[in-house]
Amino acid sequence: MAQLFSALLVMCIGVLGCAAYFYGSNLLLDLCFPAKNRPYDVIAKNLRVCNVIRPWLFVGPAVLALGFYFIFPVLDSIRLSFFDRTGKEFVGFYNYAWLFASAEFFESFKNNMLWLIVVPTLSTFFGLVIATMTDRIWWGNIAKSFIFMPMAISFIGASIIWKFIYDFRNGDDSQIGLLNAVVVFFGGEPVAWITVPFWNSFFLMVILIWIQTGFAMVILSAALRGIPEETLEAAVLDGANGVQIFFRIMVPQIWGTIAVVWTTITILVLKVFDIVLAMTNGQWNTQVLANQMFDWMFRGGGDSGRGAVIAIVIMLLVVPIMVWNIRRTNAEMEGR
């Protein structure tokens, strides 16, 4: 109870502090440069000053936060990648040389590539298929809601859910993991799924696909509804069958949205960390870059040089998407 109270107090201070800044700073500005009850030329001058200063009061906190939490760290990560484990001694390209000679890195890189191919593809595919089907039935919205639900579950919670499904019992004990129970039911031998090299990565990917399909479905379903009815009617009149309509009319129409869904999931995959940490912590050849980076951050007191190098690799993989995003936004802003 005492903890709850102190938590509430701390929360109030945090939130009110932030609100007080915006209110107070604007009030201060209005007091220093009043725009009422003064000669006209003073008011005009004051308004001009206000118009110059006020935008910065508005964007100031955001700019500071972005600067401290994004811009500075990105630059500092690049710097640290040329320094030793403590970040004090310059070591040139030593960390990069270590990276490209390390089998561990290539394993995670290979796994990451697998994740990048499989997860966005299957999530988008399932999302599209489910979106198409649920739009045709009366209980489609309820169905969608269930498939969308895993979005709300944390990666670590999802990991426990699936670890339970992959659970393995030795010998004759009855299996309490669903997957092994099904295997045994059909006369197979139970398997310790998450320890089987190569395939175990796929069992981890299933978790992310399970989570992300709902996201893809919601967005693609909205895009499908945006396709004009006339287009579809024209296709039907011309004698197209269902499959043709789907692949030749619907998919090309929503191509842009598919790309957005795809890239969004791709970025998420690059950052995937919790699932691997919780399921295997990189054992049995399931390591991925994000988890390896986290590992190096703390392993043996932490090695900031190697951690930074791995972070930079992740960053480089994101850059093409970033450029594409910026171009798209620029084109849009000009179109406005």
Add this chain to the structure above:
Amino acid sequence: MITLPHKRSLLTWLVHLSVLFLVIVWTIPTAGLFVSSIRDKDQLSSSGWWTALSTSEQRIVYRAGIPNPPLLENGEYIIRGNLFDNAEAVVSHFGFTSLKPDVFLAGDEASLSKGRTLTVKDNGDYLITSPEVFQGRGQRIFYTAQIPPRFTLENYQEVLSSEGLGKSFINSLTVTIPSTVIPILMAAFAAYALAWMRFPGRALLMVTVVGLLVVPLQMSLIPLLKAYNLIGETFGVGSKTYIGVWLAHTAFGLPLAIYLLRNYIAGLPREIIESARVDGASDFDIFRKIVLPLSFPALASFSIFQFLWVWNDLLIAMVFLGNNEDQLVLTGRLRELLGSRGGNWEILTASAFVTILVPLCVFFGLQRYLVRGLLSGSVK
């Protein structure tokens, strides 16, 4: 799918069935977790959750306690008792060694060494007799019993109190609520400025925000960890504080928040804002009295996102918060339990369900806003 009429009924059936199948596949993992979390822990570890409603056969070891003072009846020392806590179970077989745990039928009398005998009835009553005083550790009784399904909230009681999940729940709230409100405030002001105010560097700032949308968190962690340590040392406050984690969550949520809110606020009708300006309202007044109320849907969408994201976050909490009772959030606790209680599914399933309960409520309660937010963020 649009099809010719005679094919329609078959195809419709197929669609119904496939959707039903997919819904079941997508729901079963969570359902299994929930069912398991309310089962009796012995039943949970000996049979699959899909058998939760049927009577389960379990093999259990029981150790009979030695009565003090010794009980003497008809010239023999005896131990008497019942194997079960609840009386509904039925014993079918029993034994006294682990090699042959089921050689005797319930009701039989088994002869042990040193002239002792053991009898177990099907209702769980057992009787051990011996010509001498019992010494050493109590006799082990192996038995096979048919135990009716039992549902209980004991698992939840245990995780909430002794496993410390209750405390973590409050910690999670302490992290989540300010981390949701602060970025909304900051982003709303910034978004208004980006949409309706003129200042040098506006376009550059917008491009930066879009670029930062995809920057991986990993890139920021090491420098920030170092900076936090330095700041903590300088001010003597320690590097792991709630304020630190709020600010981190705030900043990491800002690009998306600014992007979403700017798109929304830029779409508000120009006439309203212009006419307010002509009437002499300052930008702060316009923002507070006009823009903020009008942007409610966008604010709601983003706050749901941010809430879910912060509540479910593990990485930032692990890096910027401590591992102690006062700071461990639910996801962190879950990870710890996964390490320390990895085989205790009754603990893990109940804890996981406690963790996902709040996001699930938010999700089902406010799904409309969530979907709207997703769409405004992605569909162009």
